[in-house]
Amino acid sequence: MTAVGISIRRIDGTEKVAGQALYTGDLHLPGMAIAKVLRSPVAHARIRGIDATKARAVPGVLAVLTRDNLNVASNAFGAYVRDQQILATERVRYVGDMVAAVAAIDDAVAAEAVKLIEVDYDELPAVYSVEEALADEAPLVHEKLENRKDPGYGRGGTHIVHERSNICFHFRHERGDVESGFREADQIFEDSFYFPSAQHYPMEPHICVAQFEGDVLTVWSATQSPFPVRQELARVFGLPFSAVRVIVPYVGGGYGAKSGIKTEGIAACLSRMIGRPVKLAFGADETFKTICQPRAKITLKTGVKKDGTFVARRCDVYLNGGAYANSGPSVTEKAGYRAHGPYRIPHVLTNAYSVYTNTVPAGAFRGFGGPQVAFAYESHIDMIAERLGVDPFELRMKNLLDQGENFSPGDTPIDCDLKAGLKNVAQAIGWDARPNGQKNSGSKKIGIGIATAMKDGGGTNKPANAAVTIFNDGSVLLSTGSVEIGQGMRTAFLQVVAEELSVPPEKVRVAALDTHYTPFDKGTNASSATSIMGQAVQKAARDARRQFLEAASAVLKAPVGEVGLENGVAVYGEQKVSFREIMQRNFRDSEGEIRGRGYFKVGKDENVPLGYPSPFWEIGLGAAEVEVDTETGEVKVLRYVSLTDAGKMIHPLQCHAQDEGAAVFGLGQALFEDLVYQGGELINGSLIDYRLPRFDDVPPAFKTFIMEGGGGPGPYGAKGMGEGGILPVAPAVANAVFAAVGKRLQAVPLTPGIVWEAINKR
């Protein structure tokens, strides 16, 4: 292959590094106003009244938006259930909920005016934790939920609706009969685990610019899901899709934070009100109050034979969904589906719940429920090994699924070799020669831990479309609705197109994303860009190639099947004619172009209830060597090995970079990150107080292995990747800490205080 499998220069690299790349924050339209939002200081309250008189009187204020002048066709939206509003009308449900917004001539005026909006709150009792929310007589975060949609992800499970409950969503997945499985077992182990909430922390917070020009709404937004945003805005404003144009400039990171309406509804309302463009940019502290990862409590009960074979597993997954559903239900369904881990277990019963609380709404976050359950099952298996007195590596080798086996009846069989991967990471970390914690002397103890995790990858139920144009000069333009959020997928797609058309990559470009023109796509998420959109891209390129070969055949007077294409030249016998010349000669009169189109969607399996098969299996294997300072509790990761399977790396350097980035995400959750509340108040939601991994936290020895098993559904056997690397980090680190100091921590992050207490507590 000439273009794929090569680490070409990233197509957006130069402009990003040189400061030429245009982000939404760089936009400056004539007359553009700046908007700022007023947020609730209380966790749960009825809004008695809003008085914006003083705010409106501030010189330079152009408009104040409240429930009293919202003026939309529909003030209810949401991916699963329409429980969100552009601005709160009746109640606020968490500290940070948006209540009003100001548009002003500049930042400072807007900020001043926001403070002058007077809101009269009638506080209501609030619930912050899952326990509180599920207690009898707990106050309800939402009194009534209507129009629940099928999140569309579930496989082999059921949805159970709980009325008059803070259970937003409940997914139940079962095979075999766990009770009889437990009876068969020789031993039963039950452990609970706790995984933190976290902030995605993209370098660029949420931001958009909205403009009504006559009766056409244009929104420039840093969004991962431009078409769903178009759909929601069209419904909210009662506009046809042709009157709602979403344009996506460069995006400074997403990680799941930027799906669905965030800033766009408010900015559009204000723009329509004042007849000027409006920019609404959240500060980083506001992004903290917009969306987060769902905190989890997971209880696993596993029945095991005396030889270590798993027989039955019951998983109970509770996710704190915060005040609004967002994609929480989809995350919950995935967490539930994945909760029993990549193991051979005949009897499984999983119940996964997303629970409303009066805290920051939780939703899509890189890993999408996978990291939470992986921490649970990969800690749990080490704890079982400890109690059985067996090597955790061996226990995994006994129970891990083999390639070709089923994760779940009727789903895509396992498409790669987990055991081979485990052997790899074990060897790389030096498992056989690992230090025994007790043999460590001094206050710093070393230990090694491993973890083998997996998530189904590629999303489901997502139609993907792409278009490839060959211009009259033979140059090529790809149009795709996948958003470049930093993962480098536009470069990878360019390579696929160049490969399929046999043209040099320098002749290919990727078009800007504009919902007026870009073919429909459901959203950039689920490690699905290469694997799902990649197939649409490949088909579009092949459609263009087919049409081009017809043109070449006419020009060269050759049978279509005998024309070859190489490096931008059409070849037949002695004739070698450039793409440019083929186009210009074949389309001499019309100066025409060729437009290839490609569509792909995973086929539905009618035999499987809720039955979209998993496109592929995204594995995340990890091994960590940690050093624990027993005097301070500090945990340092000295060496880390990450392994995943990309199927086929389109762009090797970008794949390694994605896996490294994922591992560092996992490191943050293993050691540093959590959203800390005092009652309903988020107290560490800022750049200063939230502890992210820094470059000096990256392990000095850090290696990523990427297998190319070729078993993926994407072009050339590619899978998606970019999330697998997070999954094993927290459990590998926790397992390593146990190896180092003999203390089992069942909650992350392993902050120094927590670790020190565990070491020194009786």
Added chain:
Amino acid sequence: MTAVGISIRRIDGTEKVAGQALYTGDLHLPGMAIAKVLRSPVAHARIRGIDATKARAVPGVLAVLTRDNLNVASNAFGAYVRDQQILATERVRYVGDMVAAVAAIDDAVAAEAVKLIEVDYDELPAVYSVEEALADEAPLVHEKLENRKDPGYGRGGTHIVHERSNICFHFRHERGDVESGFREADQIFEDSFYFPSAQHYPMEPHICVAQFEGDVLTVWSATQSPFPVRQELARVFGLPFSAVRVIVPYVGGGYGAKSGIKTEGIAACLSRMIGRPVKLAFGADETFKTICQPRAKITLKTGVKKDGTFVARRCDVYLNGGAYANSGPSVTEKAGYRAHGPYRIPHVLTNAYSVYTNTVPAGAFRGFGGPQVAFAYESHIDMIAERLGVDPFELRMKNLLDQGENFSPGDTPIDCDLKAGLKNVAQAIGWDARPNGQKNSGSKKIGIGIATAMKDGGGTNKPANAAVTIFNDGSVLLSTGSVEIGQGMRTAFLQVVAEELSVPPEKVRVAALDTHYTPFDKGTNASSATSIMGQAVQKAARDARRQFLEAASAVLKAPVGEVGLENGVAVYGEQKVSFREIMQRNFRDSEGEIRGRGYFKVGKDENVPLGYPSPFWEIGLGAAEVEVDTETGEVKVLRYVSLTDAGKMIHPLQCHAQDEGAAVFGLGQALFEDLVYQGGELINGSLIDYRLPRFDDVPPAFKTFIMEGGGGPGPYGAKGMGEGGILPVAPAVANAVFAAVGKRLQAVPLTPGIVWEAINKR
């Protein structure tokens, strides 16, 4: 019809009036630099050297561009012959020729720096008029011309190349044998006429913003020909089309001034040099020095039978093309083809020349050579009538072509009734009761004049493409490469789409123009939008309709042929289902869209040399009542009647507005406008000195008649229009002045000084 033939609210009206419409001048990109151009103060010179040292030293200057650092793949461009350069390298050829350019942090710094660029000129002898340029031993404006292209407009004629001559282009058109025709004639009349140069004077001068982002060039430009600009920029910079993106925001008027590279080459060079976006905006005085209408001298020699029948006509048309060809050759070819007028004349010989001089380059201007020759032949016919002692109305009725007759062998027959139109305007102006000049008493004399003119309309050789998308919610988006230069064509196209799809116009929008996405079009000119692009639009809508009917047929379970569409609803028997529901049910899984495509190009007639038939005939009939103040020479038009044939008015109000605007253009050239030179120096090229028609010049009684003869090639029998109205104004006014004061003026504009002299001269 439900959408066509109705004057719906103009789709861009609200935002233009409310100041929300975004023009190129409104664009503000981060880090954007401002560019200014240095222009030659001499008419013809060799450039010995350029010293930009002082300019570069000015604080705030980011770059100075000269021939020494141009750094392009090709510094030669032009529609007919590549005689133009981004910046002059060897010589300058007119006062105003661009020699250098500065990019700076703001306007003021750029202007200051430009003045400090030192250019050493070695002056050469110059020619300013056609006579000077054609004299023996006249200095050559261009030593060598290469790569001449066929302008592609000619019909029934030949191109004659003159080497070592200032004749840029020579078109010769002949039928029969004029010499034998003259021998047959009873009388022969020969008269010469002079038509001025003029400035298009769009409210928005030439402007663009160019930005290199990595290796993709994006240019926002107020251009009438985005795709030719793309092509030229691609060639100049050695880039593939996929790396050159031309976006056209709202355009504040074009009239032919904005075709081809004007500001874009310089702005792009500077942007690439400094790594920042660059805005280059010409002041109005600079637009004067960029492009103009070609000044004309036309000699007509007509052989006439004693009963007034025309037998033979020889036309010699000399156009002063200025220093660079631009579209001058195409204008010359058209002027030549049209020069003999809409009359039945068996023997015709026309020679039309575009001549290089060291003056502002001439090119496309509303009317495209038509007004010049119409002034000639419509003055000439009145002069013949005077000398024959017959009524000019009757002389026209005797000789005008009838519907169905041939203007030229093999061309499209005349598609409307000129004589009926003439009777209309004659009646409307009160021809039968017209005042006789001598009978006028007092110093103010009244007279009436008429004129019947015609041009072939619709351009030729222009492939047009359009696309119509039906989104998943049933709403509709039209994509067309025709530029909205103020004529309202996007509204008219929206109506055609709404009509073809049977949807309410409120569900339809027109997409922004972006060469990455918009289907290829050759340019907005030649009154071709409705007649040529309109057909592509109609076909695209029909293609979308066909696909939609298939979807509806599937959803309604009805045979395709029995599904009806009305007002956004699909109907079959009792079933009435909205477009939204049809789309969502038929494309439930894929959330798909429908894309209709349409292509149109006038077919080539192999029997006709240079043989593209005229798409339609654009007629311009006019009658003027003037008042001449014999004491001052001032001419006022008291009443004016304009008549044209639109075939079918898509949007009646816009058609009338276009005709009124055209007539006012004609009034400017009849009475006020000319580019005045002193040697090579244009001395009235500014807003203060150039006399445009003002609102108080518009005749108090002013009526436009628009026939709907249905004979056009566009949708529903539509023709193009918008230029016909200019053609008869100058001759009708000159004929009226003759009627008023008995003096024949063979040159326009009829300024007071000129008229007074003619009246009072012996």
